[in-house]
Amino acid sequence: MGRLNRLFKNEQFHYHLMLLPIFVLFTLFHVFPLYGIVLAFKSFIPTKGILGSPWVGMMHYRFLLENPEVWHVLRNTLLISVGKLITMLIVPIFLALMLNELRIQWVKRSVQVITYLPHFLSWVILAGVFKDILSAQGVINMILERVFGAEAISFLGSNFWFRPIMIISNVWKEMGFSTVIYLAALTSINPALYEAAEIDGASRFQRLWHISIPGIAIVIALLATLSLNGILYAGFDQIYNLYNVLVYDTGDVIETWVFRNGLVGAQYEMGTAVGFINSLIGLSLIAITYTLAYRFANYRIF
């Protein structure tokens, strides 16, 4: 009884008690799956289980390296994710600077409410919306036809258009929401700077160029650095819901390829091998970007 009493008086014990549910969930859904990674080096025989299946060394990796489809998929992933990275850096900064210049407060608030909205809608809903407006009989094609006399384009069935559409629709969905952090940074700039510049005769544009942009430069550099983490993720939800057989050539990315071949096609070892490499690269990217962010912007995760 005495030992139990001492345990209850110890604050550390209570902290651990509070963390108990998290430990259980974390073990079940994050730690347990780790041992499944050995599949990348085994030949899976379902009746023998993961542990009982024979080792095959680097066989799956040799196969992947020799498979031209894999290089294709990697190229698609990088093209789409880099496109998104660049646009999602430029457009939200521009929008935030413009919003910051608005003098009528209710207009600013309304535009914020409107542009944040798509962030909260799922890609399932938006895929339904975009498939409709981008179809051959859709409203975009009707406008193009009436105004320019152009022939109907099947946007989502075209290898030329698919990647640009992924990048543009992503900007459409996320541009407003991504301004939050820049707007917060802009409000923290000392207003005296603007007043002083105005007295010196600086124009609106000069104030924007010499005060606003340098004022958020650190935040820009920080977000640019951290966004590198996502370079191997081109956006599964968006692509999975919008692509189809016609655009596998340009639209198939690592995650969709792993899902289609690895899980649906039951090539478990191949899918795990890709997932494992992806994780390794992802982990190193996180380590690198967080170190850089800490060094240069004094950013800490916690």
Next chain:
Amino acid sequence: MVISRTFGSRAFDGFLLLFMVLISIITLFPIVHTIAISFSNPAAAGSGVVTVFPKAFTLEAYKGVMDDKQFFVSLWVTVERIAATLALSTIITYLGAFPFSRETKDFKMRNIYLWTILIISSFNGGIIPNFLNAKNLGLYDNFWILVLPYLFNFGNILLVFNFWRNLPKELDDCSNMDGAGPWVKLFYIYLPMSLPVLATISLFTIVNTWNEYFQAIVYINKTHLVPLQTYLQQIVVLIDPTKPEEIGQGGSFSKVSNQTLSAAKITLTMLPILFIYPMLQRYFIHGITLGSVKE
């Protein structure tokens, strides 16, 4: 700020206003268009003349949804899923955030745990080890696979404990002096002050759970366990509306087309987000900016 009234400045204001109107139209157009399609006559909708107002207004598409039993079964699955996720994840997040909000000298394992969680959760074998693991746990075709993996959300925990770290230090010192233990602090001192951040994470949880569709694609085979977004994904996204043989489920073609029926289902699925979003908006800017600022 002193308001200057030069010509250049006014022209700039005019340009800004025009730009903002344009941005708003571009953002709203696809959404408004879909709603307009759902209220339009199928023939008008199919010929591309509907833009932002319905043509030949009709409610047939919505009557079509009413006849669709699976829509309501899936809606109920989503409601149950949200209730379970919300209740459990709020408790787990709130309890877990407390030890992590302590200084390292008060909770010695703090940094070790945080780094372990961060590293392990950013390193995993991807979808296949997770799938085999969940199958081993007996969670295939089980309602709880839709809930359990979502209960531990590191981002939400981070948000709550950073919120606490921005509260005045004296609060903690005073309660220590009065001899309050961790549980007393948690429920009598922090709880009443934490309502804004709890509202933020609750609304995030509701929106995320409502929008989640992928888990059921991988783990659920029984139709009575399919959530609404997954159901929508299967009928709206996977079915190609240009193929005639796939048109006409849930009504005759003359009255309600696949296109207007889909638009009605999309609109109905969007509705809760459109309702909850204004509430969310009020909290999240405050919540995010506070939660991301470190001392």
